[in-house]
Amino acid sequence: MSEKTCAACDYPLDENAIEVRVGGQTVEVCCEDCATKLREAHASATASQQAAARA
Template sequence: MSQRTCAACDCELDAEAIKVKLGGKTVEVCCEECAQALNEAEAAMTATANGKN
């Protein structure tokens, strides 16, 4: 069985993993803080791509 890790911090995931949708793909994170960090990073990238930076 392959080890699953958090998309934000590379910690090992357990049964409590949180699914987050980013750029049309679903990734898993270990905690709410990592989910928030990824959402903020995606928002910043989207704003930059749309010339709002």
């Protein structure tokens, strides 16, 4: 059986994993820092897509 890993850094997850909702999907991360990084990356990508759509 494969081990679950953090969606941001690939660190092995344990019972303290944090669920984060990004782009309509729930992913698991190892810590609040990784959760913040994913949220910021999603916000940046979404803003870039919206800017491109307006151009």
